Amino acid sequence: CFIYSLAFCQDGQKGPLIDHAEGQRFLNDTFKVIMEEVLSKGADVKEKVCEWRDPAELRRLLDLELLEDGQPHDHLLQQVKEMVKYSVKTNHPRFYNQLRFLTEALNTSQYTYEVAPVFVLMEDVVLSKLRSLVGWSDGDGIFCPGGSVSNIYAMNLARYRAFPQVKLKGLWSVPRLAVFTSEEGHYSICKAASMQGIGLENVFLVKTNESGCMLPEDLTDKIELAKSQGAVPFLVSATSGTTIHGAFDPLDLIADICEKYGLWMLLGGGGSVLFSKKHRHLMKGIERADSMTWNPHKMLLTGLQCSAFLLKDTTDLLKHCHCANVTYLFQKDKFYDVSFDTGDKSIQCGHKVDCLKLWLMWKAVGTRGLEERVDKAFFYTRYLVQEMKKKEGFQLVTEPQFMNVCFWFIPPSLRGKQNSDYYQERLSKVAPAIKERMVRQGSMMIGYQPQAGRVNFFPMIVHSPQISEQDVHFLLNEIERLGGDL
Numbered sequence: 001c002f003i004y005s006l007a008f009c010q011d012g013q014k015g016p017l018i019d020h021a022e023g024q025r026f027l028n029d030t031f032k033v034i035m036e037e038v039l040s041k042g043a044d045v046k047e048k049v050c051e052w053r054d055p056a057e058l059r060r061l062l063d064l065e066l067l068e069d070g071q072p073h074d075h076l077l078q079q080v081k082e083m084v085k086y087s088v089k090t091n092h093p094r095f096y097n098q099l100r101f102l103t104e105a106l107n108t109s110q111y112t113y114e115v116a117p118v119f120v121l122m123e124d125v126v127l128s129k130l131r132s133l134v135g136w137s138d139g140d141g142i143f144c145p146g147g148s149v150s151n152i153y154a155m156n157l158a159r160y161r162a163f164p165q166v167k168l169k170g171l172w173s174v175p176r177l178a179v180f181t182s183e184e185g186h187y188s189i190c191k192a193a194s195m196q197g198i199g200l201e202n203v204f205l206v207k208t209n210e211s212g213c214m215l216p217e218d219l220t221d222k223i224e225l226a227k228s229q230g231a232v233p234f235l236v237s238a239t240s241g242t243t244i245h246g247a248f249d250p251l252d253l254i255a256d257i258c259e260k261y262g263l264w265m266l267l268g269g270g271g272s273v274l275f276s277k278k279h280r281h282l283m284k285g286i287e288r289a290d291s292m293t294w295n296p297h298k299m300l301l302t303g304l305q306c307s308a309f310l311l312k313d314t315t316d317l318l319k320h321c322h323c324a325n326v327t328y329l330f331q332k333d334k335f336y337d338v339s340f341d342t343g344d345k346s347i348q349c350g351h352k353v354d355c356l357k358l359w360l361m362w363k364a365v366g367t368r369g370l371e372e373r374v375d376k377a378f379f380y381t382r383y384l385v386q387e388m389k390k391k392e393g394f395q396l397v398t399e400p401q402f403m404n405v406c407f408w409f410i411p412p413s414l415r416g417k418q419n420s421d422y423y424q425e426r427l428s429k430v431a432p433a434i435k436e437r438m439v440r441q442g443s444m445m446i447g448y449q450p451q452a453g454r455v456n457f458f459p460m461i462v463h464s465p466q467i468s469e470q471d472v473h474f475l476l477n478e479i480e481r482l483g484g485d486l
Contacts, residue, residue, distance in 0.1 A: 070365040109350030111343025123355040133274040135287030140311040143354040148188035150293035150309040158235040158264030160321040178226035181237035182214040212247030241270030246402025251285030272299040276374040302357040381462045411486040428455035434483040
């Protein structure tokens, strides 16, 4: 079980959001249920392989709804017991399905309702709730093994929508295609283009402003450039909260361009911002996207991996694009509603029940609890910047928009020497030296990198629910201590 039971302090933003004692209690009680009900009874030939219920009945029996407020310990534990009760016991001696799964507690493969009834319904509830936060009243989606795979799904669907013949006839049946993403966009877009035969030379990188936001006017220029070269534009990848600077692309302006040219608009990045009433304005225009990649395992820190691919489409495009219609799994004459057999939407048959991680966290703390977690990340990002500006030797690369704080530490030996010939070369060595010292001493862990003509800097992300003002001051003081003699 990857979930902590979360409890909230009463002192605003200053306290940790995780109550470890309560979390350990929940894990201990859950482990007892797993040992008794899954590993013991679940392997007993005298017990049932499953407690079958039709989808509509099971939905009534399970409390899957995700509410504003969190649920208490006893209620959560009862939900775990119900989850176990109505799940297929894949380690039962008489479980003779097509695959012999590893005997992992409640770790079934989610491809048909009959194999994973609880989790098929659970995924449906979670995806619906996420789509409602985006602003879509209907749609589709699936949990994927990471955000990169979600982006691969988006590109494949965009191409299929534009050229459905590609599924049957292959690449020879489509023209040269063009993809657009910003210079700050995630590298998975390039990987997806390479993997799907589109080619890296057909990924057009759109310029950004100093804050890292995509420039709509350059997007239009790049689209016209691709067309002039004989390519057919079909997808634009926008980002909310870029990897390095945490920049938010102007979604409404990008959506206008996508509508003008008939392009698929993919949005990746900080979907969890949508939980926050204070900050969701950063993603204004999100509802106009065609698909979204949302990774709760990042900002919300659900257990790895937990990535949702969300679609506005209501035509079953996901299934039409990926289905193989194999009759040994997806028979049309089953005794229940086969629309709950979701495995044919996926490029792999089965997938892990990643929805459980987000569902249980959400159930524990409620929508308000997740909102507080997001708001706290923003609060401490601003607090870190505020305290950093009070100290000599810390220089921001850009003003943060999100929870990304990019900065240089300038040791005393380089201060006031910005115009010297050796300044940039020596500054580039500071972050690697501090990183080595902190790792060897085990005091902290922060990455560093060069980017777009800038020498090595620290790109720090503030998102831990346990962070405090004391941690912020330790961070700044520790960097001063580690780098003061460089």
